[in-house]
Amino acid sequence: MSAAFSGSLAIVDTDDGQMIACQSCERPLVATGQPWKPNAAVKELPMHGAGGGAYESADHVVLRQFYCPGCGALLDTETAMSDDPFLNDVINV
Amino acid sequence: MAVDPITFSIIRHRLYRVVDEAVITLKHVSGSAITNEGHDLMVSLYRADGSLLMGGVGFLHHLTSAAEACKAIIRRFEGRINEGDVFLLNDPYTAALHTSDIYLVAPIHHNGQLVAWSACFVHVYDIGAKNPGGFCPDAEDIYTEGYSSPGVRLVNKGELNQDVLDTLLNMVRSPEMVTLDIRSMIACNNVAHDRMLSLIDKYGYDTVDEACSQLIEQSEQQLRARLRELPDGTWESRQYLEVLDEVYKVNLKMTKSGDELVFDFTGSSPQSKYSVNCTQWASLGGLFAPLFPLICYDITWNEGCISPIKMIAPEGSIVNCTRPAPVSVATVGAIQSVNNAACTTIGKMLQTSEKYAKEATSVWHANHFAIFKFGRSQRGGEAIGIFTETFAGAGGARTYADGVDVGGEIPNPISRMANVETVENTFPIRYLFRRRMTDSGGPGKYRGGTGMEFAVVQHDSPDGGMHYVVSGKGANFPMSEGLAGGYPGAPNSYQWVHNNEAKAEGTNVDVRGTQSIEEMPGEKEDVTWGVFPLMGDDALYVRWNGGGGYGDPLARDPDAVVEDVVGGVVSADAARDVYGVAINQSGNGHDAEGTAAMRSSMRSARLVLEAAE
Structure with a gap:
């Protein structure tokens, strides 16, 4: 691995160039310069109760979770309403 | 020279x-x-x-x-x-x-x-x-x-x-x-x-x-040199502000290019009829509140830090409202959402750097609750005052450590709350309890710091009680976002407990002896926006958000989870369901094999669910 993209994602050198990959299993997700979330596994939980009893949110609020499709590591989360777009982060290296 | x-x-x-x-x-x-x-x-x-x-x-x-x-x-x-x-x-x-x-x-x-x-x-x-x-x-x-x-x-x-x-x-x-x-x-x-x-x-x-x-x-x-050390890119964040039935968004795209940073709030909601709006000067200040301590922690905060920064805030939006829109709740409304959104994008950028990752943080205490009590004091004079608990805050998790429980906030490095006794001496109220709130810190490899909960009743008031103004957005949407898989901290809660009605109906529970909201006999009513009474035996219950977590909760050290459970800041249910830790029967340790099996099963379930979808 050559650099970090976040605490859960790394930037790795591959035969196809630099890719954003899962830090846990090194599975490449997308080339740098592109949003990675469309290539992750996505699940939306009701925010209500998501982190324990203090999470008393309304029904329309979800905890969006992005997993590595290779190992199931949790890569990122978003507080969202279901029809809101992903928050995309792009790095240019 | x-x-x-x-x-x-x-x-x-x-x-x-x-x-x-x-x-x-x-x-x-x-x-x-x-x-x-x-x-x-x-x-x-x-x-x-x-x-x-x-x-x-x-x-x-x-x-x-x-x-x-x-x-x-x-x-x-x-x-x-x-x-x-x-x-x-x-x-x-x-x-x-x-x-x-x-x-x-x-x-x-x-x-x-x-x-x-x-x-x-x-x-x-x-x-x-x-x-x-x-x-x-x-x-x-x-x-x-x-x-x-x-x-x-x-x-x-x-x-x-x-x-x-x-x-x-x-x-x-x-x-x-x-x-x-x-x-x-x-x-x-x-x-x-x-x-x-x-x-x-x-x-x-x-x-x-x-x-x-x-x-x-x-x-x-110094700031331009620091920015040049960081990679170019764009990072996005979003904050929700709800007032009664209205939901507003503060959308932010932060672009770093060379030695400049641009904060673009295009796409944020139009200005509100409620007083949560802020003006352009307020938004500019709002984004600098996290920028100064997170990026310029060793740089003198002056005009030189401002020159490399640009802001785009569309006129007529909730982050650049036009006269005569109301703005009195701005500091805990749109400004704080700008604080939070900027904290998230800055944190995302910093965590890309081996050198600066330790400066990244999930969002701290993202949701002030501006509750002002008012009425006559026990001495007969006029008394108006905020519950300073709102300044006690909650630390966001870092890339290397948990957030500090009740650890303050990023936009004000010296914020703090008054002692219970100080408040009781000044206002005709009595605290029933004030303590760290279980499960309020955002789960993660590193947990967000907890917020707190407290309840008050009137005491020795010449008028039988007081009233309070609450500007309490954020009861539905968590606002302390996590990073790298960390969960957001729990949302706020503001409740009027109708103990007077319960008493009239014959309950014999002594409200002043209760130690939790669950023990109180009265019906609970959410009170988020407006003026409400605190009379007789009725109680005001408030809890505030924890800081955001950092990293996958399944990667948290199981011993740290056990310590949290023993300390009362994480429930046994959350330890099992969120952290995947098998607490042992004595409650002071965990079953290593059971924890490993549970976590493996939870990771697999994530992928099974994905395949099923």
Whole structure:
């Protein structure tokens, strides 16, 4: 691995160039310069109760979770309403 | 000619100490708990043209707004600014954040020449808005948010303009307390003035002036160099603000290119009919509040830090509202959402760097609850005051450690709350409990710091109780976002517990002996926005958000989870369902094999679910 993209994602050198990959299993997700979330596994939980009893949110609020499709590591989360777009982060290296 | 390095360092440090001593003065003279207990204040020094010279502590989103206040006074009073003057400005559409945060800005002259400005603010005891205390959920527009001035001369050549002060005092509740607030700011500026002149007397004006120029140049060079060390890219964040049935969004895309940062709020909601809006100056201050401590932690906070930063805030949006939109709740509304959104994008950027990852943080205490109690005190006088618990905050998790429980907030490095006894001595209320809130910290490899919960009832009130104003957005949407898979901290909750009705219906529970909201017999009603009573045995229950978590909760050290459960900050249910830890039967350890199996199963379930979808 050559650099970090976040605490859960790394930037790795591959035969196809630099890719954003899962830090846990090194599975490449997308080339740098592109949003990675469309290539992750996505699940939306009701925010209500998501982190324990203090999470008393309304029904329309979800905890969006992005997993590595290779190992199931949790890569990122978003507080969202279901029809809101992903928050995309792009790095240019 | 450049100032020699040693003299430069001494002058830089002395400038900081000028601000520091002025802050101490402010706290000692003001009689308001929001100032001397909560530290809702700010003092800074500015150059002769109003540009930021030395940013102080307190609420950091005021540093740039007060610069604009100085510039507005310079424009309005050009050619008529005298030695010994003090000007008052609190109009949000000129520079201030909301009307109750009054700026007092004072020119500093040396040998008859204007050489600098000092500026400070406190949230005054009252500003004459429709609701007591300044936060005004009932406001329809800026005209119902109290006294507002785009700039007036309060002190003329060292002499107080009593008629000007009386005009303000004639429009506010508790004028004697507002007088103390105003006098604390005059005293603060006097101290800054005297210490600044002492500095000039010691080193000479030319040397101090050159050192100030160098200091600003140094900050700009240091910040630009730091930005060049970080990768180019764009990072996005989003904050939700809900008021009653309305939901507003603050959308942010932060772009870093070379040695510049652009914060673009395009796509944020149109301005609201409610007072959660903020003006452009407030948004600019809002994004600097996390930027100063997270990126410029070792750089002097001055105009040099501002030059590389650009902001795009569409006019007519909730982050750049137009007159006469109400803004009295801005500091805990749109401004705080700007704080939070910027904290997230900055944190995302910093975690890409091995060198700076340790400076990244999930969002701290993202949701202030501005609850002002008002009525007659147990001594018969008028009493208005915020629950300073809102300043106690909750730390966001870092890349290497948990967030600090009840650990304050990023935009105000010196915020704190009053002791229970202090509040009970001043207001006719009694606390039933105040403690860390279980499961409020955002789960993660590193957990967000907890918030707290408390409940109060009236006690010894001559009127049978008080009322309170609550501007409590954020009960549905968690606002302390996590990073790298960390969960957001839990949302806030504000509840009116109707124990009087339960008592009338025959309950024999002694409310004053209860230790949790579950033990209270009364019906619970969410109260998020407006004015409500605290009478008889009815209780007000409040809990506030935890900080955001960092990393996958399944990667958290199981022993740390056990410690959290033993300490009461994580429930056994959350330990099992969120962290995947098999707590043993004695409750003081975990079954290693069981934990490993549970976590493996939970990871597999994530992928099974994905395949099924």
